[in-house]
Amino acid sequence: MRVWAIDIGLVDDINESARSVFPDEFLCMLSAEDGVIVDMVLLPGTVYGDSHSFLNQWMAPAGINTIGTAHSHPGYDNRPSDDDLSLFSNMGGIHIITCQPYDRGSWRAYLSNGEEADLEIIY
Numbered sequence: 001m002r003v004w005a006i007d008i009g010l011v012d013d014i015n016e017s018a019r020s021v022f023p024d025e026f027l028c029m030l031s032a033e034d035g036v037i038v039d040m041v042l043l044p045g046t047v048y049g050d051s052h053s054f055l056n057q058w059m060a061p062a063g064i065n066t067i068g069t070a071h072s073h074p075g076y077d078n079r080p081s082d083d084d085l086s087l088f089s090n091m092g093g094i095h096i097i098t099c100q101p102y103d104r105g106s107w108r109a110y111l112s113n114g115e116e117a118d119l120e121i122i123y
């Protein structure tokens with residue numbers, strides 16, 4: 001499935017979740033319908049931390065088709081860290097990073113090779 005767009009309501013949800021766990025990082029997986037990213041898939045037992053400690057717990061619930069990840073950075077930089085890039089390349093898919101101030105302009109989407117992904121926004 002080619003992912004080409006994201007629902008703006010989901011962007012808001014991700015940012016709201018990021019705000020609620022700040023200064024820790026929020027992390028979830030993403031699912032899509034008809035190529036549009038529409039849902040967060042929360043991982044049971046996820047521990048939000050201020051580093052990328054989640055790398056070992058990368059397990060999607062059975063039966064849910066995930067197409068990538070979203071996570072938050074506690075600072076003002078939404079570029080992927082080296083750890084992020086190695087995670088992305090291992091997983092494939094689309095990966096969203098949001099940063100402060102956690103608004104509709106503070107996130108970016110990346111491909112598994114670390115290049116920026118061009119996603120349309122569905123309002």
Ligand SMILES: [Zn+2]
Nearest residue numbers: 073080081084
């Ligand atoms: Zn990161």
